[in-house]
Amino acid sequence: MEFRLLGPFEACQDGQRVELGSRRQERCILAVLLLDLGHLVTTDRLIDLLWHGRPPASARGAVHTYIGRLRASLAPYGVQIRTGGDGYLIERGHHVDVEEFSRLAHKASGTADPAQRVGLLDRALALWRGPLLADTADGELRDRLYGPIEELRLTSLELRAEAQLVLDRHREVINELTPLVARHPTREELVGTLMTALYRGGRQAEALALYRVTRQKLIEELGVEPGMRLREVHRRILRDDHRLDRPNRPVYEVRVHEESLPWSVGGHPALEFCNTFAGWGHHPPLPGSEWLRAYRTLAVWTGHLGLADDVTVSRLIELARREPDIAAVELENARALRTRLYACLTDPDDRSAFDAVARHAEAAARTLVFRRDADGRGRWRADLAAGLRLPVHAVAWSAAELLSDPRRSTIRVCPDERCGWLFLDESGMRRWCSLATCGRNEGDAPCR
Template sequence: MEFQVLGDVAASHQGNPVELGRRQERCLLGLLLLEPGRVLLTDRLIELLWQAADAAERRATLHTYVARLRRRLAPYGVRIVTRGGGYLIDVDPATVDLHRFTAEVERTRTIAEPALRAQALAAALDLWRGPLLAGVADETMRQRLGRDLEERRLAAFERRVEAELAAGEHLRVVGLLADLVREFPTREHGIELFMLALSRAGRRTEALEVYRTARRTLVEEFGVEPGQDLQRLHQRILADDPDLTLPTPGSTPAAPRHLPRDVPGFVGRVAELVALDDALDDGGPSRGVATICTIGGIGGLGKTALAVHWAHRVASRYPDGQVLVNLRGHGTDAPTRPIDALGQLLRGLSVPPGRIPVDVDEASALYRSTLADRRVLVVLDNAASSEQVRPLLPASAHCLTVITSRNRLDGLVAHEGARSLRPGLLSDDEAYQLVVTMIGADRAATAGRDQIVRLAALCGNLPLALRVAAARVVVDERLTVPELLRELTNARERLSGLVVEGDAAVRGVFAVSYHALSAASARVFRLLGLVPNTALSTAAVAVLAGQPEGQLRDHIADLVDRHLLDDAGTGRYQMHDLLRLYGAERAEAEDSEPDRRRAVGRLADAYVQQGVAAQAVFHRVRATVPMRFEHPLAQPPGFDSIDAASEWFQVEGGNLLALVRICDGLGLARETWQLADCQYPFLVRTHALPTLRETQELGVTAARLDGRPDAERLMANGLGVGYALGRDFDQAIQWMKHAAQANAEHSSPRDEVVSQMSIGNAYGQKGDWAEAEEQLRLAIAGARRLDDTFMLCVCLSNLGWLYTEQGRAQESLALLEEALRIAVEHDIRQQIPPLEVHLAHQNANLSRYAATVRHARAAVAHRHLGDRLSTARGLYWLGVGLDGLGGTAEAIGYWRESLELMTEIGSGDAEYPVAALARAGHHPQGGPL
């Protein structure tokens, strides 16, 4: 299927147009197609579609539009997915004309022949059938969404004309340029091209008149003179400069060509190349300042490859030469001195050695003078610092300087106006293409895309590691990708596996950066290798190191500056996977085992104390057990709301899970079960079943090893709940009975209530209603004796659900309404969504569809509390209620959303919306049966 957003929004399948519906629905589709595969938040979509409209009033309408688009597109395999509070469209960007235009323009940069390049650019420009989202968006929306698109189109048009001129087609483009200058009378590059085309066509007088008109417009309307490039061309035309005619073979003066060959198999980096192009277009002669671009990042990221590849692409714009010097800022040798680098550069620019001063300031002045009237591209590779680079910077606005470094060169940004680019890791698609390019399409097809993407993940999508891994497959024809995968899966041996012909490329690159650290920074780096590879706060790093935050900030900044640690924003830091493995290697070699265990224990204790404080704002279904800490925090944390606690768990969830695994691997039993316990309530609320089961199972074993039967009871019951939520009721009952027997002689009355309720729920879900009712009635009686309103609310709700399943409508309603009253009166907010779901369910059973809709909407309205299962169930019952009231079309949309959410969280209840959709005559994936 193909989509068009350049012009009116349209779609076609195998050449036949597809009906897309009303204007607003087509506009919504266009908005999603602008960023395929990326979530657009509901509030953002509502703001764009209705501008000042109240978001709350438009959500249902937006949902209806999405449902209609899904119905229209589903037969063609196109999905609109609900995710993360918004929607995304799952299509290949290559099927959208806008993204195809961008890719085609980018591809033309690799076409050396001007005539072929011009043809390819003309074909890309033909994709523009009109303004962005014409017919569905107003000018205000187009300005907000595509402010740069018109500029990209014009830039592509000018590049096409440049190619035509280079191919000698000046007569053909004169008319095109006349139209361009008429529409954009102050666009200086277009004016320059028009003047050049007229001059080459023998229309010198007209070319000079174009300049006079343009200058008058610029002066009268904006009070500025034309730029230097335009003025220089004017002077050359006045002087009948013979160089303005088409170049002939051998007429170009000799110029240095020092760039190494382009990287074979260079793939991806489209965004980075566009950013570099933008920096080049924004600077230079038009602004009267020299363009400087820095490319920074971790060793092995491909900074030099990117710089060289881009330099080859833009080299034609610098006819007076391209020079390169390796500044050796990171290696076993000392960095190149500025005076030595200047000597290399000046000799490359044909300055006789005898004329090169020995004083760095004098040599730098001669270097700037030599470049004053030249168009030269300078590549400064592997820089150590801003101070090393400054004497090597040309002053001419006609020169371009590209600098690579493992260190941040913020000084050049602040004082020299450099553009800073920090490339990320390769995407999965880019990594796949890199491996395919190296090992060949046949071996890649044998391995399969999934295997290659897994290999990329083990290499951390780091270009150097990927090239080494792929090279091993190329060198050893007997080595297959699956075999290499098995070898690299062992984290302890992974760096040793990334070696070719004895060259420990990846480890060696890391070692150079590591050995340049101070002792204190190196210790922080090693300790970070021991802990989760998710974003850690400054406070967490300080706890890990056992030092005050104030002392750690300089060491963290040192690691960030050297790109050994990534600044993830908001005061959090993250380390690349392979760097973390290298850090762990160094820690094992340089730090004692007790020191490593103490560091991890400190961090685990800090997280447990924060987790306990966060879960304290939730009402706990299960009992608490005493915890102990070897490293208590000086100031215990506190959370003043469920929202704040939920946010903490969401941010730190990855660290909590990773720490459970790490502590289990280190034999830190106390820390393992305490970490498992402190995150239990949040995992249940968010229905994170795989994480819930894994942490509780590790917690059971750890509690037993720690000699804590009370904690073992807690962990076993939590594991049973995890299985029950996943509808594995036999396993659930087994673990819940295990919990009831553990620490039986020391259990509290509340422990007994929790066990009875949990076992009763599991029996009820299994279908053993008699046993379930007996256990739940015992739990309710116990909760009333204890005057525990929270437990009473939960137990009443569960028995009400059981009666609903049995068809005992009136008894169920009485219990559920009592439970809801208790939840509201005692502000037990997390129980309100499931109770509203139960009441919607029971009212649906009684065919009270208006009440069903009311309770279901109330459940969905509480989705901000994070109970995704109740939200998914509420959406299902909302559909049931609307269907009962005759609104089947709207119900289908809610059933689809329910199914998506249930599938996402792994709920066994997904069978219900599937069945409802089937009854309504619709496939679960969309479209009629």
């Protein structure tokens, strides 16, 4: 039997709709059991969900009555509600659209080929007829039943739009994302992808206007500035960067003060510090894979990621010019820290790498000062008194913050052997760092 829970509740047998559950509570109970196919759902949980934690004295008897009615209406279609302990379950073997949607979406997230990814996500999104149990559950019950499903839908739409951009379908992306961004104006992944599509469609002014509106909403509603990825898209559009206009080609770098820095995909300074143009795992290293070529590059990067202000960066560059030998030593220290940090972030069991990073962080902590930023908020920064060691201190402190953050568990490594870039994935969907920057060249076979 087929059950459709994404949108109004529907049950079908051999393609024909079947009426089940004359009462809303009965359909809710059936939906709860279907969302947990093959697993026991206790009577207490059913009571808690149906009455939002405020059940009447007759709740247990009411649930028993509802189950009896459901059994009678399901019996002709071979669906059985079994009793086990103090609860009920429906055995696997029935098609539930929520389960199929989740399966297709997660399969698409691990698919490297953009055309295959679009195909899988098209199939998944075609199952979406509206919010979960649109005619049965209220908002509170919907969130408690399967809160992540809406987030999974939005992530799927983001992944699909990114894949369409790689396939040079920017017009479709504009048409699909424009109303979606209007409903989710602070969702930066959607905004960045729509800005890129608008730019490719020759609508640069609209892309820049969208950024201004989004930035204002982020500040007013959340009290934050746009993230690094969105700011980078904005900078590239301002510079009319031709690389935003080239689908199917990797983008490895961004130019800042005449220095080539890695394209930001990680979502955190400690991750960006580890990321390179073309990857850690390729042997021999690809040309340009070492982005820490000179101390000046390191200083500019520190400012670009917001770990130091412009005055500090200028001072570091001048100090490096005056004391090249000390600058060379600190550059090697930075490279050594990067190696240990990458090992620490990719292998949580590497205690020696963690201890090495911790020693750097402890040294940095002794030099930090608390300063007021332009937005009025206080922030710990490495003091200029640290001299040319300042970038190393700044990165080490940023790494310590990440290692103590719950987001540490969401760090992913792009599996492309020529990439290996690190990125945060709080959605649990992004296996690859980015369709545009994961190190594959046009014409390459998909990575396995």
